Amino acid sequence: MKHTINVGFIGNPNCGKTTLFNAYTGANLKVANWPGVTVEKKEGQTTYEGETFKLIDLPGIYSLSSYTMEETVSRQCILSDEVDVIVNVVDASCLERNLYLTLQLIELGKPVVLALNMMDIVEERGMEIDLHRLPEMLGIPAIPVSARKKTGLSILMHAVAHHKINRRQSPLIHHHPGLQSSHVHNHHSEYAMVYEDDIEDRIDSIITVLNKKYPELPNKRWHAIKLLEKDPDITRRYPLETDAIADRSYEKDIINQKYNFIEEIISEILVNKAEKEASTDKIDHYLTSRWLGLPIFLVIMALVFFLTFTVGDWLKGYFEIGLEKFSSFVAGRLTAMHTDPMLSSLILDGIIAGVGGILTFLPNIFILFLALAVLEDSGYMARVAFVMDDIMSHLGLSGRAFLPLLLGFGCTVPALMASRTLEHSKDRFKTILVTPFMSCSARLPIYVLFSSMFFGRNAMLVCYFLYLLGIAAAIATAYILSKIDGSRADHALLMELPEYKSPNAHTIAIYVWEKVMDYLSRAGTVIFIASVIMWVILNFGPAGYVTDISQSFGSLIGKFAAPLLKPAGLGYWQIVVALIAGIAAKEVVVSSCSVLFSIQNITSPSGMDSMVAALSSLGFGAANGLALMVFCLLYVPCTASIATMHRELGSAKKTFFIILYQLAVAWVMSVIVYHIALIF
């Protein structure tokens, strides 16, 4: 068996690392979480000259300290056997900052290959990088690549293959003019990064102690540097009496000296530093302007939803026709085979109606994620955090909390995960509490169905109102909370604003593909199971298999709980059952309705007509429909979200509180909306 080379891709955020990674692996990815933490881990494969490379995409980070989960995870992964060679992807157009991580990686002692990405931008700007001098100074190969134009890919893998075998670093040639050292060793021939004498003396002293206490420890220099920095992780793992040597944390000095060396590198290798990058500043002049920033943002959001609805609904029409044909085809075959009516009912009313109904929303979700991907990849998303920072501050949230909230429009689960970027647990709790109020894409089917049923041409307006209501609920909650706990805004926004670029089709395609596949796999599992359970609840009663739903378990549960929802105009057992089913996944409310009112293809015009007829015979009109949508917007998020919430908060009590709070808000708001709507 041939040996595979494990390659870890690492780099700063916005350096094009994922684009480069995707260029090798395509959509053939294995996405999972790092053990114990909710940081995404992507793995893929590529081959070059008969060699197999297993590629790991590490999180985008600026430094290798252990301040954030991402940094800790990356560091542990690189130090483990999971990685043989590190590919450090850097944005060549902003080397100065990117090289900081590079110096830290080189110190780790594993083979590092530098992938100089975005060389095309360097050229465009009239800059030149001395590709001969850079490896001399760093002691590692530097390969120019372009992830977007897919150039240099083979050369990079070639370098990886060679560097794995040839562990010796390239010769280091430093000049350091005017630097007089009295340190006993000349480290300049061994290490790229050599500190000032004071630090080097201390490193040597710690290495001496390490040699005695942990003789087997590999790369003692790196451990010594980390001990000198008083790195919490390393000091815990290798307790050592170093207080005499490291009387304080030398991290600041070490960072400063690394940047001094980087400045030296830049001055030697960057030729013709032309300042021709005004386009981003020109765009930012408008997009982050004090007066225009917010309106532009709102217009962009409105545009996103317009696309999701109009174009999405147009495509949805074709899906529905297909589903209708499929359903009648299956029905025909089942009758032809003389299938048991119970089984036919399970397949047609349970599975096809349930899962199929969800599949028709694929176009809406596809377009929403496409739009979000474009915003993300173009660099606009980071500006949103800046534009929103002041408003968020009033709510006692940091501008950074806007990102989870924004992601909440896509799916609550990743949004809740994104709250991890917040530093303070108080901030995190607040963000997790309000994020589910952001209307996720799974709630869209409910709005689309009920608003087009009851509001016809104004359907889009109603949907927009619901989104705004969700935002308002989140804002009010956050505001009240910040008043109660007296928390002041943190005002510690710290976010890179990457250069604007035209979005990369490949990156976006893979991003959207992942999301759509995720949605489909949920439709195939959770929603499938929920559909079957719903079918059982509705087709079985105390008397066994029943054809009349009013004799089923479902109606018993619904009838019991219905009076509670009567003030909101939702006191119908069918609606209660659909809402309960919706906890499995919100879009199930739609499929449950189709099962409960036994309407196939509920989203088609004819299906809607029969639904409206069924509902109005119960006295359920537009006001009730609106109240239902409001309730769906605000009540308990889906099971996956609850599970994520629990994992992120690490507290069942807090999770339970959030669920109760959301139920209360949903009830109060739908009662209010119902009674206001009745007036009109």
Add this chain to the structure above:
Amino acid sequence: MTLKQGKNNQTYQVLSIDIEQKLERRLEALGLTQGTCITILNNDKKGALTAKFRGTRFALGRRIADHIKVKEVPCS
């Protein structure tokens, strides 16, 4: 003066960062070390500002901007 008091399109040199250590280290790791030149891009709002240092644009919250001491010097 503090960075927050700075003007748009002006370049300043960082004298010190007086903020909790964790945040200070993060800023330093991003390249905002003592003596770094920082150009303010947009300081129109009361809150956060945008600035550029070491070739990268950043959005900095008001508390961060208030705690970075700078001086006005010609920076290369």
